[in-house]
Amino acid sequence: MSKILFLDSVAGVAGDMFAAAFVDAGLVAASELAVLPAQLGFNAVEIDVRSVTKATMCATHLSVTSQSESAPHSLSHSHDGHAHEHDGPEHHAHDHHAHGTPPASGSESHLVVDPAADHAHTHYADIDRLIAGSQLAAPVRARAQRIFRLLAEAEAAAHGMPVGDVAFHEVGSIDSIVDVVMAAYCIEKLGPVRCCATPIRPGRGFITMAHGTHPVPPPASARLLADTPVAATPAAITRANVELSTPTGIAILKSLAPEFVAEVPAGTIRHQGLGAGTMDLGAFPNVFRVILLDANPAPGATEAYESDRVVEIVCNIDDDSAEHIAWLAEQLLAQGALDVWLTPAMGKKGRLLTSLSVLATATGWSAHADWLLRNSTTFGLRYRTWDRLKLARRFERRASPSGEITYKVGLTSTGEVLKEKAEFDEQRAQWEQRGGARK
Incomplete structure (x- = not known):
């Protein structure tokens, strides 16, 4: 071990x-x-x-x-x-x-x-x-x-x-x-x-x-x-x-x-x-x-998976517009956040709020936290460090009825393919070309 x-x-x-x-x-x-x-x-x-x-x-x-x-x-x-x-x-x-x-x-x-x-x-x-x-x-x-x-x-x-x-x-x-x-x-x-x-x-x-x-x-x-x-x-x-x-x-x-x-x-x-x-x-x-x-691996995890450390930043916002919160999420992603998600919740005094969560690298999280405190209405935020397991990834171009499309392939470190998925932006472009039809 x-x-x-x-x-x-x-x-x-x-x-x-x-x-x-x-x-x-x-x-x-x-x-x-x-x-x-x-x-x-x-x-x-x-x-x-x-x-x-x-x-x-x-x-x-x-x-x-x-x-x-x-x-x-x-x-x-x-x-x-x-x-x-x-x-x-x-x-x-x-x-x-x-x-x-x-x-x-x-x-x-x-x-x-x-x-x-x-x-x-x-x-x-x-x-x-x-x-x-x-x-x-x-x-x-x-x-x-x-x-x-x-x-x-x-x-x-x-x-x-x-x-x-x-x-x-x-x-x-x-x-x-x-x-x-x-x-x-x-x-x-x-x-x-x-x-x-x-x-x-x-x-x-x-x-x-x-x-x-x-x-x-x-x-x-x-x-x-x-x-x-x-x-x-x-x-x-x-x-x-x-x-x-x-x-x-x-x-x-x-x-x-x-x-x-x-x-x-x-x-x-x-x-x-x-x-x-x-x-x-x-x-x-x-x-x-x-x-x-x-080191304790997560349940079911083996040396076959990649691992790293990430930081999750969370703040609750109950005094801002939905449009501005959506803009905050877009900007954080554009600045290199690994992921951003919004969760509706009920806050103090019975007010509806949005919980904004940001997943960032261990070296880049503080810049995202600083930007969020400066540009949102929140007066504070929480952060914690997570150990993460993930699949190795490769990208492949494949033929489809509407032309080539990129697939993301998830593998173990030994090369075993566990899953794959077409890239959304390219899928969306093909759907739009076909008037919304998926096939």
């Missing part, structure tokens, strides 16, 4: 929150993650795993710690594992400068600190070499390198430089490198799945970082979020300046190329877990959620 991985940015996403959610769900054991730093050459680095409570919800928190007094200062601070709150426009930069160096054989990897510089940073090329030369399993190495490549491309685009010249600040710290590798391990252990995710929550306000004060999302995060659905900060989070999703967390999600959805997909839940951030958001849980489901 096929699996579905549902990733829910309840309070955003960060690298260690991602891995912590997998541990909490029982998809990965803490002992499996504990050996990863040594495989990178970070022999003095350990993974601390503990249970915490966030807004009365039990969750798992991960942090990267060092047992070496000579480890860089940046190692003792979590840069990327939680929502970052700023009552003023502050950020989590450190006042030293570092270059990442790949590990020598049998030695402990470390960041070389240059105390004369203003900021800690690590070159992308050094991180890539470190991962490439590590003892990590090949799929984990490739996934981690892909994530850092996404980060480097975003930094390069944000600051107008070649990818090879990119130097990371917080993302280049050892704990963030380990966070990425832990996430890569979790993803690769799970294997091929259908991946769905809720829109990402960037946060709000301003943060001050190594490159100055920036609005949330800051430059690299904003580049990573291009062409990606985002969600507003929940009203229950009252802080004016808060970065909910870190660049590392966003890059991890982007590496999965998930299908963005509004809710948990249909299926049977097998595992679920919550990864906690460090900051306390009061009554709102600072967590990232992971759910693994078995």
Whole structure:
């Protein structure tokens, strides 16, 4: 049975929150993650795993710690594992400068600190070499390198430089490198799945970082979020300046190329877990959620049918003319809606109304909803997502007594023909030519 991985940015996403959610769900054991730093050459680095409570919800928190007094200062601070709150426009930069160096054989990897510089940073090329030369399993190495490549491309685009010249600040710290590798391990252990995710929550306000004060999302995060659905900060989070999703967390999600959805997909839940951030958001849980489901096919359905996801938009109209409602339906179809239908009903105060329903694609529904709110008399609408099974289709030209006509043929994926139907517009044209006769 096929699996579905549902990733829910309840309070955003960060690298260690991602891995912590997998541990909490029982998809990965803490002992499996504990050996990863040594495989990178970070022999003095350990993974601390503990249970915490966030807004009365039990969750798992991960942090990267060092047992070496000579480890860089940046190692003792979590840069990327939680929502970052700023009552003023502050950020989590450190006042030293570092270059990442790949590990020598049998030695402990470390960041070389240059105390004369203003900021800690690590070159992308050094991180890539470190991962490439590590003892990590090949799929984990490739996934981690892909994530850092996404980060480097975003930094390069944000600051107008070649990818090879990119130097990371917080993302280049050892704990963030380990966070990425832990996430890569979790993803690769799970294997091929259908991946769905809720829109990402960037946060709000301003943060001050190594490159100055920036609005949330800051430059690299904003580049990573291009062409990606985002969600507003929940009203229950009252802080004016808060970065909910870190660049590392966003890059991890982007590496999965998930299908963005509004809710948990249909299926049977097998595992679920919550990864906690460090900051306390009061009554709102600072967590990232992971759910693994078995996909449940509809009754009688098999792999022989095509499937997709569609959104149904519905509004009730009791104060508009029939002519204008018909025009609304025509326009929605002309704009690419999959289907539009009108249903008469009895509304409040005994008034007759028309229920207007629109079926739209998962990527195009919001444009139809916006157009409907602007051009109809309704003050609101409802929408929900449906999983859909459908026949494969092909079109054939066939001879008829009145000339050729197009038939729509419905097939299974194996090519079995289940049904066929003549195209209505062409049928109508032939009927009109024959004065209404059907044959």
